[in-house]
Amino acid sequence: MELEIQDISKSLDRIYTLDKVSIQVKDQEFVAVLGPSGCGKSTLLNIVSGLIPPDQGRILIGGEDWTGRTGRVSYMQQNDLLLPSRNILDNVIVPLLLKGIKKNRARDVAHSFFADFGLEGFEGYYPDQLSGGMRQRAALLRTYLFASDILLLDEPFVSLDAITRRKMQLWLRDIRINYPSSVLFVTHDIDEALILADRVYVFSARPARVIYQLDVTAIRGDEHSYNSAKLEILNKLM
Amino acid sequence: MELEIQDISKSLDRIYTLDKVSIQVKDQEFVAVLGPSGCGKSTLLNIVSGLIPPDQGRILIGGEDWTGRTGRVSYMQQNDLLLPSRNILDNVIVPLLLKGIKKNRARDVAHSFFADFGLEGFEGYYPDQLSGGMRQRAALLRTYLFASDILLLDEPFVSLDAITRRKMQLWLRDIRINYPSSVLFVTHDIDEALILADRVYVFSARPARVIYQLDVTAIRGDEHSYNSAKLEILNKLM
């Protein structure tokens, strides 16, 4: 599914947060957004998901205008936001229940993904009983189950330690072979963006503007241009 | 000042956490410890600082036995642990006050470091009013003011976002030119270890054992051996 973010602007109390931001996510493409802290990345995802309306601009999904309407794209926030009151399986089926699917059916559907998402055997555990990586995978599965064609991921691995984070990045890269979706992925971590994404957008400090774009597929495998791309992005960011 | 960790073992409820760990930090050397989550890195630092006694082994500082005694080395935990009840200046002078130095004198001493630590102008702010990077710098200054010859740093930058973390790493590297100390530095982040440290120890999963050692000074500047060292460490860790 194609996602087009067209000239989105947003201000709060007369201070601009987003300044004419345009991003295109092609079908099954993985697009990463890099930007300094507080520049407005989460605000952009909130707008794409329909939680808040933009001041200007449009959100097109598969050519259709979804500006300011929720319920179309999957959105995973910075924290895992699993309900402490439900075990992992019942957390993951929440989007299916909200769509009106019966509980037993929803559990069956969700459970068929558990092995691939590395959650097998932990169905009955409460979120508090699991490690951070596992919680993130559960949150990712829940996100995926809501809408599998467009995912918005807001720094999903930020709360993990470096080694676990690395494992999760590799896992996400691998799983995309079997579960291809259009992904808009926000991160601070340049390595993460370069490992995972097909294309990278770099935002300026607030108000967020697109200041750099990079086609990662073109340089993948080439260690030298990878390193110089990384340095380039680092300079833009700091 | 020289720090020698000799054959430290520690178990909790009959399960070993540390298994004969030996580490040497030479005078003014920066030693990094890498290890998977939960392997016992913080436990080791707790033992070195004297907070908990080891089951076996000794801690020698400048040749003197300090096993199980507090008050000799500076210790900075994972969180900044600034007192929310005191402003930055009054937080930073705490170790001086504990040593019996008068408040006004302590303030003068501490304040002379504020510019170097990037805290100038924020003396009167409460920790809650500052950014994460600033809080870490304040915590670092407090640690430094307690004992400047040996510092134990437990993942000081883990709670910062990737870009701020990078800035802090560069700052720490630079500031060590003017403030050379012996440093024992715990981290998850291989890049961080390689950027900052003179020597790197890699721990196994629990019970922690030293499974790899690397002299970083030898490979610094050589991009190729740097990358292969990184890969080597990554394999040990995962």
Add this chain to the structure above:
Amino acid sequence: MRKSANIGLRLAPWLVFVLLLTVWEMAVRIWSLPLWILPAPSRVLQTAISSFHLLLDHTMVTLGEAMLGFTCSVVLAFLLVFFFNLLPCLRQALYPLLVISQTIPLITLAVLFTIWFGWGLLPKVLVVILVCFFPIAISLIRGIDGVDPEMIDLFRSMGASRLKIWTMVQFPLALPSFFAGLRISATYSIMAAVIGEWMGAQQGLGFYMTLLQKNFAVDGVLAAVLIICLLSLLLVKLVELAEYLLVPWQRTNTIHY
């Protein structure tokens, strides 16, 4: 070693309790205090046993009032919080008054209640509600307020209705805080019913205690106090049991008071 040390610590409060009773018993015997000043605990227990049937009858009445008031408080608290949630302006308008209402002296109100509402169940239940409603409502409100707004945003982004958000997110996540308030209310509910009866009644522990006092039977009064304490503790334990059953995800880290 560890285990036995644990048992020792668990027994400590009981030991202190027994010690207190012993000191009391000894004091009464040594100074041979008359019954109508301070009866010995042994005497209180004896009285409690010998007047067991009578105490039981009155206890049932009081318990009934307390439970009714308690239940009403819970229902009212839920209604209030539901409407607060629906109409934030209502909350703005009523919340400060709720807090101020706590400064009205209960006893005065209880007296006026008998004048206005007579002798039936109503005034007693009202006193219980006055005591129990506030902690429950406040803890429920705090619980709801404590729900991460991002969690609600997430559910909104999935197109969840207000009702679904309430039943799947806000209500379950507020439960631990709610039970904290419930425990406080359970502690005081019996006492509140007794105060209600104190203001005038035909039965119940409050009635019975007044009667005993005017008959110069301090031992009987203390026996009734004993029942009130035990009953209150029982209610608290029941609330804790309910919490254990209804909030399974918090079993490991229950906060005791």
Add this chain to the structure above:
Amino acid sequence: MRKSANIGLRLAPWLVFVLLLTVWEMAVRIWSLPLWILPAPSRVLQTAISSFHLLLDHTMVTLGEAMLGFTCSVVLAFLLVFFFNLLPCLRQALYPLLVISQTIPLITLAVLFTIWFGWGLLPKVLVVILVCFFPIAISLIRGIDGVDPEMIDLFRSMGASRLKIWTMVQFPLALPSFFAGLRISATYSIMAAVIGEWMGAQQGLGFYMTLLQKNFAVDGVLAAVLIICLLSLLLVKLVELAEYLLVPWQRTNTIHY
């Protein structure tokens, strides 16, 4: 726009309050309820003003008892928590009893207090302490418990003494929780003193209210209630002011109840 909306919300509780008073006034006038059933608020105010000097005298007595009991509660709570901190086994032994003590019906104790301690200041202050001590002690204990143990480890690693850890870490960090308890106690302290006086006294608002009640002067009783409410609110505000001054680092996010 934003600002004025804010003012509107701030006024809302007042509007509701005025509305309630109006309904009450109207009800009394329409059904011409007699004075001894329910006096109109205007009448209550009139009585409060006309008997101002008398009320003031009694108020000062009650306020004195409440403040003394309140202060004692704070001191006792600090002593208790200090010893709990010093001897954890003491805490293990006494904490459950502290919680159980809350189930003892206050009024009964108040009656026994007059029997044991007479009609002086002591029994009233004891009732106030009984009411105020528990919330303060519990909130202080919770505040101390809530201090990050790593923070204490840090100070230990710097060789800080127990006393230093208490004064630099535990005590200041427990202050916000402590003030939450203090606010609750302030709310109920006046009421507690009134209950103490109700059980027998020579002066004070509780005494005065009994007198008025015996003379069927419901308007006077309600005037006294008004004073009690205002006084309680004043104390709460004073506690909030003290918190504002002593906990400057929490000024932006004060929790109101």
Add this chain to the structure above:
Amino acid sequence: AQPDKNLPQHRNTEVKVILDYVPNTNHAGLYVARDMGYYAKQGLAVEIIQPSQTGAAQLVAAGQGDFGVSYQEEVTTARSEGIPLVALAAVIQHNSSGFASPAAKNIMTPKDFEGKTYGGWGSPMETAVLKALMAKYNGDFSKVNVINIGEADFFTSVQKDVDFAWIFRGWAGIEAELKGIKINYVDLSQEDPIFDYYTPVIICSEKQIAQNPDLVKKFLTATSQGYQYSIAHPAETADLFVKAVPGSDPELIKASMKFLAPRYQDDAARWGEMDLNVWKRYADFMYNNQLMKKNIDPAKAFTNEYLPK
């Protein structure tokens, strides 16, 4: 026989009686009339309620009870405040209350009250009575320390700060005898006719008399019967009372009944009868001592009309 469900059932009129204090021997006749079926015979189902802080007066006037037990003092004050209450019968013909003190305090006459502490319940009428009583003995009331003892009773209060208190001789006085505590007693009815007022009395509201004179008549007929039974059979009455009010002290009740039985009717023509002079004397006393804002019409404050012939 099982009542036939098809027939309208005859139900007794429900009547609430509010006491002035916890159930005690002053109320014996009420319990007798209830439990011996005298009320039922009149078609009444009587419920007896124990109040605490609020006396019966306000509650009866507010319609929360049909009848109540009060005192002449209370009725007088209430009427002066515009509360429409009427006394229907004097339970005890002569005031059997007075000022008691432990013998050790050596309080023989009201003159000795000087410098002592009086434990009362916070009614201004008490001070008036004390003042007048002491004046008779050239005593100075201002030298008496007055405190409100609230819920405490005579025995416990005199253990502490209190030297003397106002008691019913038939209750605390008897209890003192049983406990073997020596007391000195100043008998009010012997001191001055003003103080020989009716206490306690049975009351109802003016509205009740106006709307249900029949009910009042029936109630008093049965009540009078009850007290007459108590007068004739104090021992049986005591047994019945102890059964009706579990928790009361059988010994105290027995002794108290024995003391009260001859005093319920005493020298009156019939039980419950009251005299206008008693009401007028007391009302004037209250008014002259500025304890009432306005005087009452004593003739309206009570009635003997509903007492059985």
